[in-house]
Amino acid sequence: MPLDTSDSELLAVRAAELYYEENKTQDEIGAILRITRWKVGRLLAQARERGIIRIEIVHPRARRLGLERDLAARFGLTDAVVVPAPLDDVELQSRVAEAAADYLVSMRPVPRLLGLSWGRTLHQVAESLPVGWSTGVNVVQLNGGVSLSKRPGTAAATATMIAQKAGGEATLLPTPAILERLETKRAIEGDRTVGGVIQLARTAHAYLFSAGPADTSSVHVDSGYLTADDIARLVERGAVGDVLGRYITADGEIADPELDARTLGLGLDELRAAKRSILAVGGESKHAVARAIVTHGLCSVLVTDEHTARFLLGRDIDADPLTDDTDPTAPREDTP
Amino acid sequence: MPLDTSDSELLAVRAAELYYEENKTQDEIGAILRITRWKVGRLLAQARERGIIRIEIVHPRARRLGLERDLAARFGLTDAVVVPAPLDDVELQSRVAEAAADYLVSMRPVPRLLGLSWGRTLHQVAESLPVGWSTGVNVVQLNGGVSLSKRPGTAAATATMIAQKAGGEATLLPTPAILERLETKRAIEGDRTVGGVIQLARTAHAYLFSAGPADTSSVHVDSGYLTADDIARLVERGAVGDVLGRYITADGEIADPELDARTLGLGLDELRAAKRSILAVGGESKHAVARAIVTHGLCSVLVTDEHTARFLLGRDIDADPLTDDTDPTAPREDTP
DNA sequence: TGGCGCGTTGCTCACATGAGCAACGGTCGC
């Protein structure tokens, strides 16, 4: 039992109880504890510092502003959105998606043309967006997304849903994500319609995309573009995951240039050059690819979960959430 | 997704984050969220009401003032002390003991003579008391406590330790708790010394006692006064536990008058008549006996844990700790 | 169309609170 602290600490606890649980004024507390109201104020300040008083915001849409600030500062992001991690992994995905949807809704200036990738996460974003989330926002797909096997058309559905809900038009890229032969890819690319879509994608005001892990749970394996063997080969080459269907290494480089050449859609450099590129990614399996993306400037806005955020910042699971330096030296833009 | 609430609720969450995590002023938050500062204040009030903002005092010596107030009101107690329940049961015991010690220290007017029972809990109370916790407080034992088997002398040690630490004298009752034969008990009681101690006990300014469950974990079984069979018989007669060595039923009556007649020490009626009788009891096994005591006026001050408190109030484990009606219609005495 | 009632909004004002400052008291080295 720490004797030196117990004096003021116990008093601080009593003061905190009376202040926060009993809604008494500091003056009243002073009268009860027989100390001056200024001392009460100081005790409360101490209690807050020492973490005796824990204030938590319990809500599915809550965010972690401290982590957001840290992420933005560390990786030079325009913005970051961090949602508290729920226990459930499925819940986590949908919270990230919801947060991304919120971000889209409140984004200013409103992007007249939104470039869109596809995948599980983005489909959830589309579902989370309210009807009429904006007016006249058009959508263009950034990479091919005709599914070869299960769930045909989700890529197209995602894009059209987002556009529809904002009263806009969706321009689809109705091609495979990865072609078997380079010639085929070049030929399709050369097609005026397809070429036009990619050209249009380059003019988008904002990009919204996700990322996939380099493992067999990847949507590319699901869709039949890649086999488990292909993934294993990519991992050998250092791939950590994919962005717009392009597999990258931890260094942010293309893992397999040959494969990449057969991948249809916007290139990584074009993504990197974009002013507003929003990455929505959550879950432990995507930590590595998320790190590759943020450390190499492939996104300007990051929407993610608390665990991923801590991973990216180097302080893993633990780290007291209360020890967030509320130092206003790094003021950020408002993101209401 | 609740659409009607999301408007103000989401806004409230954002406001709460900025207010509690970022230490922004309501005015600043208003500027960020583009609402007036009054609306911010109202949103925060709403968030607090709805339990979106959870404020918790994380400290071993923390207390639950809301429950204390409720207990005092419900059972007509002079005072109540409720400590938050830790996961560990051993920890719980020592927290209750610590709280009882705190209560003793700050009790006003200082009792010049303190009547004392004995047991595991009270021994911990004695240990928790700081040296010099008061000046010149004498202690008198309330019931016999010579252990027949293990841990001889703890009863005496408890009393002397409490007295010593306050620079006072301890008057012991060096007799068995329960006698085998009624005649023996009467004979001992008739002894001038023993009779004098009991007489002295009747003049104590305050009583501090605990309670034991009516099961084989009872200190009476440990000490060899009762056998497991005895306990079983008592339970059959409706016993829920013991106070000052006397087993009582849920109705607050003596479970076995014959046994009780052989039990040495202060009687229950004398305890009930006392102005300041402090019961320190914690743990699930003692819920029943605690209820018997508080519902039948056998104590005027209750020191216990959160679970027991909720049990006594009828709202078991659950019950949102934030939904404590902070209605100041039942003002209580100060217990700094 | 015009009252009526209800919830919401922006305001005034009084009170609660935190920052900053001077005075105090205890401790240490000389």
Add this chain to the structure above:
DNA sequence: GCGACCGTTGCTCATGTGAGCAACGCGCCA
């Protein structure tokens, strides 16, 4: 024993905040 120093205390004052109130908009029904 004496003065410098550091942490603590009680204060002033500016700012932050909540209660209470009038005005407003809105839906409802006559």
